[in-house]
Amino acid sequence: MSTASHLIVGPGALGRLLALHLAGSQPVVLAGRRPLPPEQTLLTPEGGHRIHRLTMADSRRLPPLAPAFLHLTTKAYATEAAYASVAAQLPPATPLVLWQNGYQVQPSLSLRHTGPVLCASTTEGAWLASDTRVVHAGHGLTYIGDLDNRYPELCRSLAETLTDTGLQASAVDDIRVRLWHKLAINAAINPLTARYRIRNGQLRDRPFRSMVNQVIEEVAAIMAAEEIPAPEAGWNELVWQVVAGTANNRASMLQDVLAARPTEREAILGPLLAAANRHDIAAPCLIALEAALASPDSHR
Numbered sequence: 413m414s415t416a417s418h419l420i421v422g423p424g425a426l427g428r429l430l431a432l433h434l435a436g437s438q439p440v441v442l443a444g445r446r447p448l449p450p451e452q453t454l455l456t457p458e459g460g461h462r463i464h465r466l467t468m469a470d471s472r473r474l475p476p477l478a479p480a481f482l483h484l485t486t487k488a489y490a491t492e493a494a495y496a497s498v499a500a501q502l503p504p505a506t507p508l509v510l511w512q513n514g515y516q517v518q519p520s521l522s523l524r525h526t527g528p529v530l531c532a533s534t535t536e537g538a539w540l541a542s543d544t545r546v547v548h549a550g551h552g553l554t555y556i557g558d559l560d561n562r563y564p565e566l567c568r569s570l571a572e573t574l575t576d577t578g579l580q581a582s583a584v585d586d587i588r589v590r591l592w593h594k595l596a597i598n599a600a601i602n603p604l605t606a607r608y609r610i611r612n613g614q615l616r617d618r619p620f621r622s623m624v625n626q627v628i629e630e631v632a633a634i635m636a637a638e639e640i641p642a643p644e645a646g647w648n649e650l651v652w653q654v655v656a657g658t659a660n661n662r663a664s665m666l667q668d669v670l671a672a673r674p675t676e677r678e679a680i681l682g683p684l685l686a687a688a689n690r691h692d693i694a695a696p697c698l699i700a701l702e703a704a705l706a707s708p709d710s711h712r
């Protein structure tokens with residue numbers, strides 16, 4: 413049985429970014445559902461490149477492995493299926509690391525998986541240029557924690573490993589709050605940019621600015637009811653800072669809509685709408701965005 417330290421399932425933008433950072437110093441296996449060339453190139457934000465020959469595997473037929481970490485880097489809507497396909501092939505106590513945006517898979521898999529479940533919330537940015545190239549668009553920060561704070565040492569050790577490879581990471585004891593803060597940002601930016609096919613910075617213009625502010629108002633009320641502490645600078649500042657910092661970006665949800673792929677709307681809007689329902693809070697803007705994105709016309 414191989415002692416590959418990191419098994420990464422989901423060889424997309426984030427999975428390859430992670431694999432190509434870890435590969436210089438750690439045993440890594442990158443697993444997916446379709447064959448990819450083992451030689452992979454990472455284009456760095458500084459304009460350089462790193463090439464590694466990665467060990468690739470079919471996620472449905474893994475070689476015998478006992479990894480120190482199983483990283484799931486699929487989109488939120490594909491994560492349960494990816495987990496189901498690999499979990500039975502691995503020792504049940506294998507630590508799992510969930511890299512998804514939103515707050516959908518984190519609570520359910522934390523309950524279901526028998527080993528430790530760590531959650532990563534990252535502001536790294538990556539996109540795929542081809543089957544052999546991933547572009548690291550911008551450096552970010554990654555927070556690692558588990559929902560019940562049962563594995564602080566494991567979180568620290570993973571954060572140190574990631575930082576050593578060039579992905580700056582910290583272990584935190586409030587990952588739930590951090591995931592909800594990121595979800596607030598994604599809820600205010602992604603659905604509107606996807607619905608109106610605009611770049612993030614255009615949200616500052618009329619008529620979108622007031623729509624963003626209305627979404628923030630609804631999100632803030634839901635967060636308060638869920639007892640998620642507001643960021644120090646307030647919800648408005650949190651969102652508008654990210655809009656300014658990513659003004660030229662096409663948000664991931666817009667990219668998904670343009671490429672006719674499913675979006676992560678359920679993982680981002682779903683937990684907010686469920687909480688609004690639980691606390692009897694009106695959320696007309698979030699409901700309208702969810703309905704617009706759920707409609708088959710959203711991809712036209």
Ligand SMILES: NC(=O)C1=CN([C@@H]2O[C@H](COP(=O)(O)OP(=O)(O)OC[C@H]3O[C@@H](n4cnc5c(N)ncnc54)[C@H](OP(=O)(O)O)[C@@H]3O)[C@@H](O)[C@H]2O)C=CC1
Pocket residue numbers: 421422423424425426427443444445446471485486487488490493494495497511512513534535536537538539540664676
């Ligand atoms: N990219 C980024 O910069 C960031 C991404 N994130 C989050 O990370 C997650 C992943 O995003 P990203 O990397 O961009 O997404 P991608 O779509 O680029 O990658 C997802 C990968 O998962 C694979 N996959 C899907 N189902 C399975 C399965 N059952 N078994 C194995 N592999 C599977 C897909 O392969 P296939 O080709 O077969 O469909 C694809 O390679 C998302 O939740 C996203 O929100 C968070 C912060 C930044």
Ligand SMILES: CC(C)(CO)C(=O)C(=O)O
Pocket residue numbers: 597598601602612654658661662663664665
């Ligand atoms: C922060 C933001 C909105 C940047 O585009 C993002 O996370 C995304 O596109 O999903």
